[in-house]
């Protein structure tokens with residue numbers, strides 16, 4: 001009988017320490033995530049504190065992932081790790097750990113582009129008969145740092161068709177939420193408030209830029225000015241209207257996202273659409289993409305919420321495909337803070 005493949009994935013690009021194990025066919029055996037609470041009081045991720053917390057978390061997180069997978073570390077075939085993009089100090093923890101462990105176990109390491117992980121997260125199977133996308137598909141990758149439409153032709157063959165020229169969709173959520181006095185990250189708070197509000201209560205400006213690129217900075221300014229002007233006459237304006245403000249903001253972001261996605265589908269004729277990244281956890285975005293795909297009669301891949309934020313399952317799956325190609329990483333390769341798809 002052929003030896004089974006077991007890939008350990010390690011994710012440490014920002015403020016989540018995560019480890020996961022996938023086996024043949026992309027079947028997920030475990031996915032452990034330790035989130036860092038330490039940043040909450042600072043209103044954003046503090047890089048120094050993030051790397052320190054990764055150092056504390058990485059051993060127990062990896063041990064738990066291997067244990068939950070029901071295997072021994074000696075059975076691992078390779079270790080995949082996020083090499084970038086992300087915070088350099090955080091990435092160094094995962095990268096160094098992966099190198100050390102692979103040397104100890106005498107197995108290869110596979111470097112993973114975090115963005116590829118998000119795009120390929122749809123190939124993680126929790127059950128052997130789970131549906132996965134067929135190539136080519138379009139992936140709307142929306143997070144705190146990215147808003148892009150990616151043409152995915154193969155596991156390692158991707159092209160960005162459109163990207164944001166300024167802020168990312170997640171930044172638009174977070175910055176507008178901050179203007180409303182909501183805690184960081186504001187996206188989930190807007191999502192929760194929007195469920196109670198009227199999406200047509202307020203109108204905010206939408207960008208008019210050609211092609212498939214996005215822009216969210218104009219919306220942010222328009223939101224800010226609406227609040228500033230209204231607060232002059234009513235200091236309670238935000239408190240009284242927070243659900244309507246959140247619903248209208250979310251509806252505008254969704255309109256902007258769907259407008260270019262629809263153009264990309266028309267321009268390419270591709271019949272499968274997937275979403276990924278932190279903002280793909282948004283209830284409104286998920287419902288809108290689902291509706292859009294139903295109306296067009298095209299396949300939609302909407303990830304489980306656990307796979308929208310940073311997680312090692314997506315690193316393990318991206319690493320699994322590179323492992324099958326024998327595309328290994330050298331030990332003198334270093335992490336990179338910035339990289340595109």
Ligand code: KG4
Nearest residue numbers: 143144145170185187188191278279281282
């Ligand atoms: O992919 P991700 O976890 O990491 C970064 O790119 O940093 O994305 C984080 C982003 C944040 O901007 C956060 O506000 C947003 O995803 N986000 C959401 C929701 N959950 C997370 N935005 C809107 N609605 C949500 N439910």
